[in-house]
Amino acid sequence: MTTRRVVLTGLGVLSSIGNGVEEFTQALREGRCGAAPITLFDSSGFRRTFAHEVRDFEPEQWVRRTPVEELGRASQFSIAASQMALRDAGWTPEDLAERRGLVTIGTTDGEARELDFLIEHEVNEGFAKLDGRAVRRLPAHRLANSVVKELRLPRAVPSVVGTACAAGNYAIGDGLDAVRFGEADYALVGGSDALARRTFAGFSRMGLVASDRCRPFDSDREGLLTAEGSGVLVLESLESAQARGARIYAELLGYGLNCDAHHPTAPDQESVVRCMCIALSNAGVKPGDVDLVSAHGTGTPTNDVTESQAIHDVFGDNPPRTVALKSMLGHSMGAASALGAAASALALAHGFIPPTVNHRTTDPACDLDCVPNQSVEAQLRVVVNNGLAFGGNNASVVLARYEEDRS
Known part of the structure; x- marks a missing residue:
């Protein structure tokens, strides 16, 4: 096809x-x-x-x-x-x-x-x-x-x-x-x-x-x-x-979905790992190609540790910078990952990483560079945007800076 x-x-x-x-x-x-x-x-x-x-x-x-x-x-x-x-x-x-x-x-x-x-x-x-x-x-x-x-x-x-x-x-x-x-x-x-x-x-x-x-x-x-x-x-x-000569913010490369039904509210680490891996495979992207993860990042004790460890499982000991936009936006429920995708596309198009605000001290159990409090300039190539929902409904989308020749 x-x-x-x-x-x-x-x-x-x-x-x-x-x-x-x-x-x-x-x-x-x-x-x-x-x-x-x-x-x-x-x-x-x-x-x-x-x-x-x-x-x-x-x-x-x-x-x-x-x-x-x-x-x-x-x-x-x-x-x-x-x-x-x-x-x-x-x-x-x-x-x-x-x-x-x-x-x-x-x-x-x-x-x-x-x-x-x-x-x-x-x-x-x-x-x-x-x-x-x-x-x-x-x-x-x-x-x-x-x-x-x-x-x-x-x-x-x-x-x-x-x-x-x-x-x-x-x-x-x-x-x-x-x-x-x-x-x-x-x-x-x-x-x-x-x-x-x-x-x-x-x-x-x-x-x-x-x-x-x-x-x-x-x-x-x-x-x-x-x-x-x-x-x-x-x-x-x-x-x-x-x-039509349209401006292009980003290219959508792929996505991954799964539903583990592990628990009504608690995320399952292995399932989150699988979801991101499905997305990367669908996009034809290797973990090392990813420059930024837009995390689900709710600020709850369980979610943040589980998602952080899942990111380490996918990307290794030196994972990409990982930001949590809910620190700025709050948790807008069904709109959350859509706003995350919009922010990811803007970051790709304008060459910056939005920060995780309100940050004081990183939890050692999370161990991520969350770009605390101040945005930074960065020429990003690929961003993974996560959405993790109750009931184990997980979804990751892979966006990339538009390049005429991606081969």
């Missing part, structure tokens, strides 16, 4: 450190941290009350054909990030109307904020008075269907991937295959999640929420901070990008 080289030509980003590719890039360089007290729901009664919220978001700026009140916050995010990504790629929705497309959005919570609202409404007002609009906003498939509807993409196939915190990478793999094997002319892929009280309560109950900052790989790390956001990538064939 003939395969095509697949490149990334557009990025759309909503995050706690900035919206849009320019602001996001600058924030990565500066090492901004988006942690702040929660404002999107009543956090009284919780012992810890910090999270990462998307700020300065006006859905009406991006949602013009669909009544905004018909959309949950996560669907609004996915539409906005898709609009940004297309604009960044130099395409309009009209340009894609006759092209075969794929729209795959990964998520953990779907529209869980609507469920929060409905439960609160039912408690206070009774079941008979439930808001019908909120009920209609609830289905998770709307995260992708709303993009297709809003952008008027009649030949695009929408789907939502619910593989928890690895879902963004799962979506990227879906789009990579569709374009690589000629099943689609373009793909809009990534992840979207909105901050939900239910999810925050769950992580709080497990004792995994940090007091004020997420500190991956740090000896004093306390846990994660929940977050929201969206990252959407435009993928197309190299031939298509060259024909």
Whole structure:
């Protein structure tokens, strides 16, 4: 079967450190941290009350054909990030109307904020008075269907991937295959999640929420901070990008997926190793070719040690620099690995490594160069972006700096 080289030509980003590719890039360089007290729901009664919220978001700026009140916050995010990504790629929705497309959005919570609202409404007002609009906003498939509807993409196939915190990478793999094997002319892929009280309560109950900052790989790390956001990538064939003179951020070389079902919450080291090895094999890349790992890096005691040891197992005694973007972005659930892929592509395109911020002392059990606190200039060739989810849903994506001749 003939395969095509697949490149990334557009990025759309909503995050706690900035919206849009320019602001996001600058924030990565500066090492901004988006942690702040929660404002999107009543956090009284919780012992810890910090999270990462998307700020300065006006859905009406991006949602013009669909009544905004018909959309949950996560669907609004996915539409906005898709609009940004297309604009960044130099395409309009009209340009894609006759092209075969794929729209795959990964998520953990779907529209869980609507469920929060409905439960609160039912408690206070009774079941008979439930808001019908909120009920209609609830289905998770709307995260992708709303993009297709809003952008008027009649030949695009929408789907939502619910593989928890690895879902963004799962979506990227879906789009990579569709374009690589000629099943689609373009793909809009990534992840979207909105901050939900239910999810925050769950992580709080497990004792995994940090007091004020997420500190991956740090000896004093306390846990994660929940977050929201969206990252959407435009993928197309190299031939298509060259024909229209598009800017290329990076080339997508391959990906790996596995699901070990080892434990509901605890990662399995051997399975994480296998996932990265599958990705490298699919990409045709040797471990020694990798310059940077964008880690899942949640800042929880178990994840960071397990992932660090898995990285040593794959790359040896001198592994590549390994950064944890959740120190800046928080854990945006299904959007996390999509935002990680976006950051990886920007690092490749602009020649820098974003830092792991809030860092004080590296845990000896992690033993990685996590690029603490300050970004560094670096001409990267290959980056591995990890997403590790509950239930053992693992996904790694391999991105490379675009070179005309990769042979």
